[in-house]
Structure formats: C-alpha cells, structure tokens
Amino acid sequence: MDGFSSDFSPAAPASASGKLDTGAIMEQVKVQIAVANAQELLQRMTDKCFRKCIGKPGGSLDNSEQKCVAMCMDRYMDAWNTVSRAYNSRLQRERAKM
Amino acid sequence: MEAAADPELQSFIEAETQKQRFQGLVHQLTELCWDKCMEKPGPKLDARCEGCFVNCVERFIDTSQFILNRLEQTQKTRDPFSRSLTD
Numbered sequence: 114m115d116g117f118s119s120d121f122s123p124a125a126p127a128s129a130s131g132k133l134d135t136g137a138i139m140e141q142v143k144v145q146i147a148v149a150n151a152q153e154l155l156q157r158m159t160d161k162c163f164r165k166c167i168g169k170p171g172g173s174l175d176n177s178e179q180k181c182v183a184m185c186m187d188r189y190m191d192a193w194n195t196v197s198r199a200y201n202s203r204l205q206r207e208r209a210k211m
Numbered sequence: 212m213e214a215a216a217d218p219e220l221q222s223f224i225e226a227e228t229q230k231q232r233f234q235g236l237v238h239q240l241t242e243l244c245w246d247k248c249m250e251k252p253g254p255k256l257d258a259r260c261e262g263c264f265v266n267c268v269e270r271f272i273d274t275s276q277f278i279l280n281r282l283e284q285t286q287k288t289r290d291p292f293s294r295s296l297t298d
Contacts, residue, residue, distance in 0.1 A: 135220050142227060150234055157242050165252060184252045189241070191256040192249065192264055196241045199268040200233070 158189045240268055 166181035167174075174182075244267035248260055 133217070135217055138220060139223050142224070146227060146231060150238075153235075153238050157238060161242065161245055162252075165249075181252070184254065188249065188252040188256055189245065191261075192245055193237065193241045195256070195261050195264045196244060196268055197237045199265040200237055200240065200272075203269060203272055204233075 154193065158186060161189060162186060240271060243271065244268065 162182050162185035165185050166178050244264050247267055248263035
C-alpha cells in the first residue's frame with residue numbers, strides 16, 4: 114500500500130496538451146477510495162478482534178491468541194459480506210416499492 | 212474548476228460518492244451488528260449467526276425509518292415533544 118501514497122501528491126495529471134486528464138483523475142480517485150476502505154476495515158477489524166481475543170495482554174501474542182485473531186479476521190470478513198448483501202437487497206426492495 | 216465542469220467526471224464522482232456512502236454504512240453496520248451477534252468467532256459463520264446479522268441490518272433500517280417518520284409526525288402535530296425541544 115505504501116506505493117500508492119506517492120501517486121497522490123502531484124497536482125491533477127495533465128495530458129500533453131495541458132488539459133486535465135479525466136481518465137487519470139478517475140483512476141486516482143478509485144485508488145484513494147480503495148485505500149480508504151481498506152484502512153477503515155483494518156481499523157475496525159483490529160479493534161473488534163483485539164477485544165475478542167486478547168483478554169489480558171501478556172508478554173507476547175501467544176499461540177492461542179494468534180489463532181483466535183486469525184479466526185476472528187475471517188469471521189469479520191464473513192460478517193462484512195453478509196451485511197453488505199443484506200443491506201444491498203434491502204435497498205433493492207426499497208427501490209422497488211417506490 | 213475545469214474538472215468540475217467535465218460531465219464525465221461529474222457523473223463518475225456522483226457514482227463513487229454513492230458507492231462510498233453504501234460502503235460506509237456497511238462498515239458501520241458490521242461493527243454494530245458484530246457486537247450484537249458475535250459471541251465467539253468460530254471456524255465458520257454458522258447459519259444462526261448469519262441470520263442475526265441479516266436481521267440486525269433489517270431492524271437497523273426499520274429503526275432509522277421509524278425514527279424519521281415519528282419525527283416528521285411530531286413536527287406536524289407539534290405535540291409536547293417539539294415543545295420540549297425548544298424549552
């Protein structure tokens with residue numbers, strides 16, 4: 114993910130004519146959104162799985178804690194996908210009502 | 212400024228904003244429903260737990276609609292609630 118950040122700093126990309134390159138802007142926006150979403154997920158997942166798996170922080174992240182965190186990550190992703198599907202189908206139903 | 216006038220870019224931004232709003236709510240709901248539905252993460256998401264997540268999403272939206280409707284009604288009838296807001 115480190116590589117992405119360097120793409121953001123320059124001003125809007127310009128084509129040879131000096132006009133703003135719409136395609137390149139759209140690409141940048143997409144990348145930025147993807148990074149923001151990954152960060153959002155990472156932050157919430159870390160918070161939730163830390164709470165579930167690390168009862169009393171010890172001298173190291175022991176084996177059973179690591180196993181718990183790994184399982185928790187997978188279940189969090191499952192949950193995310195389930196929620197996304199449920200929300201999407203609800204939106205579809207609401208739209209059909211209108 | 213020039214970019215904002217570009218219709219292609221404008222509709223792209225609108226679509227992405229919409230998608231982002233959706234994703235943002237999915238993040239928020241996953242976190243909220245995780246607290247309500249997940250006891251101990253197991254080797255797979257069982258059917259009962261999955262059902263809880265689905266219900267959680269549905270009831271959250273119901274709640275938000277209910278609150279919106281009720282606020283609208285209380286605004287119209289100007290019952291004690293709206294007075295208490297201004298007190």
